[in-house]
Amino acid sequence: MSLFNCCFTELFKLKTKKLNTLMLFQILTSMAITFFSLYKFENNHFIRNTYVNDFNFITNWMTSFFFLVLAFGFIAVCLIAIFAQRVNRSQTWRLIPMSSTNLYLDNTLSSFVSIVYLGILDVIGLLLLFGMSVLTDSRFKKNVITGFSSPSNAMSQLFNERAFKIWGSILLLILITLFVFFVVDFLNFSSRAILEFLPTTSGQAFLRVIFIIVIVVACWVAFSANNFLASLIAFPIDFVFSSVLGIFGGYREYNDRYVNFGISLIIMLVFDIFLLIANTLIFNYFFEAREKK
Amino acid sequence: MSNLLEIENLTYRKNLKVILKDINLNLKHGKIVALLGENGAGKTTLMRIIAGINKNFRGMVAIDGVQSVADRKRVISFSDSLSGFKESTKVAKIINFYEYLYDDFDKNKFKQLQKFMRLNENLRLSEMSKGMREKLIIALTFSRQAELYLLDEPFSGIDAMARKKIISSIILWKADEATILISDHFVNEIASMLDEVVVVKDKTIYCHKSTEEIRENNQSIEEFYENIYGEGDE
Numbered sequence: 001m002s003l004f005n006c007c008f009t010e011l012f013k014l015k016t017k018k019l020n021t022l023m024l025f026q027i028l029t030s031m032a033i034t035f036f037s038l039y040k041f042e043n044n045h046f047i048r049n050t051y052v053n054d055f056n057f058i059t060n061w062m063t064s065f066f067f068l069v070l071a072f073g074f075i076a077v078c079l080i081a082i083f084a085q086r087v088n089r090s091q092t093w094r095l096i097p098m099s100s101t102n103l104y105l106d107n108t109l110s111s112f113v114s115i116v117y118l119g120i121l122d123v124i125g126l127l128l129l130f131g132m133s134v135l136t137d138s139r140f141k142k143n144v145i146t147g148f149s150s151p152s153n154a155m156s157q158l159f160n161e162r163a164f165k166i167w168g169s170i171l172l173l174i175l176i177t178l179f180v181f182f183v184v185d186f187l188n189f190s191s192r193a194i195l196e197f198l199p200t201t202s203g204q205a206f207l208r209v210i211f212i213i214v215i216v217v218a219c220w221v222a223f224s225a226n227n228f229l230a231s232l233i234a235f236p237i238d239f240v241f242s243s244v245l246g247i248f249g250g251y252r253e254y255n256d257r258y259v260n261f262g263i264s265l266i267i268m269l270v271f272d273i274f275l276l277i278a279n280t281l282i283f284n285y286f287f288e289a290r291e292k293k
Numbered sequence: 294m295s296n297l298l299e300i301e302n303l304t305y306r307k308n309l310k311v312i313l314k315d316i317n318l319n320l321k322h323g324k325i326v327a328l329l330g331e332n333g334a335g336k337t338t339l340m341r342i343i344a345g346i347n348k349n350f351r352g353m354v355a356i357d358g359v360q361s362v363a364d365r366k367r368v369i370s371f372s373d374s375l376s377g378f379k380e381s382t383k384v385a386k387i388i389n390f391y392e393y394l395y396d397d398f399d400k401n402k403f404k405q406l407q408k409f410m411r412l413n414e415n416l417r418l419s420e421m422s423k424g425m426r427e428k429l430i431i432a433l434t435f436s437r438q439a440e441l442y443l444l445d446e447p448f449s450g451i452d453a454m455a456r457k458k459i460i461s462s463i464i465l466w467k468a469d470e471a472t473i474l475i476s477d478h479f480v481n482e483i484a485s486m487l488d489e490v491v492v493v494k495d496k497t498i499y500c501h502k503s504t505e506e507i508r509e510n511n512q513s514i515e516e517f518y519e520n521i522y523g524e525g526d527e
Contacts, residue, residue: 006393092377094346096394097366196349199309289346290376291337 011110030064062129094289175268182275193286303352328476330493370439380419403436423450484514
C-alpha cells in the first residue's frame with residue numbers, strides 16, 4: 001500500500017473513532033428526547049403523554065433520530081475540522097515522508113470520507129429504526145403501505161423533475177461540506193502565516209485580531225467573487241437549461257429555479273477549487289508545524 | 294567521501310527576526326556530530342529545516358544531493374516530541390503508527406531498544422515520566438534505518454545513570470554509514486562519542502571542527518565550547 005493510502009487509512013481510523021462516539025451520543029440523545037417527549041412523571045410513575053401522537057416509541061425515536069441527523073452532522077463537521085487542524089499543525093504528522101501537498105490532500109479527503117461514513121451510519125440507523133417501526137407499529141405500517149401504494153410513481157419521480165433537485169442537493173451538500181473544511185483551513189493557515197511575518201510582540205489577543213481581519217477580508221472577497229461569478233455564469237447556465245433541458249425535458253416553467261440552483265452549484269465548485277489551491281500553497285510554503293518539546 | 298548533508302547560504306527569518314543567517318554546513322557519512330549553542334541559538338530551528346518541517350527559508354538544503362522535502366524526510370529520523378498523539382495514547386499504538394507509516398521502521402530493533410530502555414508497551418503517554426518519554430523517543434528514532442539521525446536534546450529528562458548507558462550504546466544502534474547530528478547541553482557526557490563539533494553562535498555556524506583537532510590543542514570539548522561563548526562575554 002502506498003504511503004498516501006497508509007496515511008489516509010490512519011487518519012480515517014482516528015476520525016471515525018470520534019464519529020462512532022458521536023453516533024452513540026446521537027442514538028442516546030434521540031432516545032432520551034423521545035422518552036421525555038412521550039412520557040411524563042406523575043405519582044411516582046412514568047405515564048404516556050396523550051397529546052403527542054399515537055405512534056409507538058420506536059417510530060417516535062426514528063423521527064427524533066432523523067431530526068438530529070443535521071445537528072449532529074454539523075457537530076461532526078466541526079469536530080473533524082478541528083482534528084484536521086491538529087494534524088496540519090503537528091510535527092509528528094508533518095514528519096511523515098510525503099510532500100505537504102499529499103499530506104494536506106490526505107487529511108482533507110479523510111475528513112470528507114469520514115463525514116460520508118457518518119452519513120452512511122445515519123442511513124443504516126434510520127433504516128433499522130424504520131424496519132423496527134414497520135414490524136412493531138401497525139399504524140405506521142399502514143401509513144407506509146399507503147405511501148408506497150404506487151411505487152412506480154415514486155421511482156419515476158427520481159428521473160423526472162425531482163431528479164435534478166435531489167441529485168443537485170446531494171452534490172451541493174458535498175460541495176458545502178468540502179467548503180466548510182476548506183474555509184476552516186484557509187482561516188487557520190492564512191492567519192498563522194500572516195502572524196509569522198509580523199513582529200513577535202503579538203500574543204493570543206493579537207492572533208484573534210488578525211483572525212478577525214482575515215475573516216472580514218475573506219468574507220468581502222467571497223461576496224464580491226460570488227456576485228462576479230454569478231453574473232459571469234448566469235448566461236451560459238440559462239442558455240443550457242432553456243435550450244437543452246427546455247427542449248428535451250419540457251420543463252421550461254422550472255427554468256428560473258434550475259438556473260439559480262445551477263449557478264449555486266457552479267459557484268460553490270469554483271470556491272472549493274480556489275480554496276483548495278490557495279490552502280495547498282499556503283500549507284506547502286508558509287504553514288509550519290508547531291514546535292513543542 | 295561524499296557529503297551526506299549539504300547546506301548552502303541558508304537564511305531563516307520569522308516574525309521579522311533573523312533566526313539563522315548564511316548557514317553553510319557539510320556533514321559526511323558515518324559521523325557523530327554535536328550541534329552546540331546556547332538556548333535560542335537556533336539549533337532546533339536548524340534541525341527542523343534539515344528535517345523538512347520549516348520550509349520558509351532561503352538557501353539550499355540537500356541530503357545525498359537531493360533537495361526534495363519528501364525525499365529528505367525518507368532518509369532522516371528526527372527525534373519527534375510525539376506531540377501528534379493524545380496523552381491517552383498507548384505506547385503500542387505509537388509503535389503501530391511508526392511501523393505503518395515508515396517503511397524503514399524495524400520492529401525487531403525497536404524490541405531490542407525497548408528491552409534496553411525498559412519500556413512498557415501498555416503504558417499511556419500520560420503515565421510516562423519525562424525520562425521514560427525521552428527513552429521512547431530515542432528508541433523510536435533509532436528503530437528507523439535512516440541515513441541521518443537528528444537528535445534534539447534527547448537526554449533532557451533522563452537520569453544520569455540511564456543517560457550514560459544510552460550514550461555509550463548509541464554508536465551500536467546506527468549503521469556505519471549513518472550520521473548523527475545531536476544537540477545537547479550535557480557536552481561532557483556526549484564528548485566521548487563525538488567525531489565533530491558544530492557551534493551555532495550569532496545566528497550562524499561559528500565553527501565546525503573535528504574532535505581530534507580540538508584535542509590536539511589540549512582542550513576538552515567542553516573547554517572548547519566554553520571558550521567560544523566566553524569570547525563573546527568578555
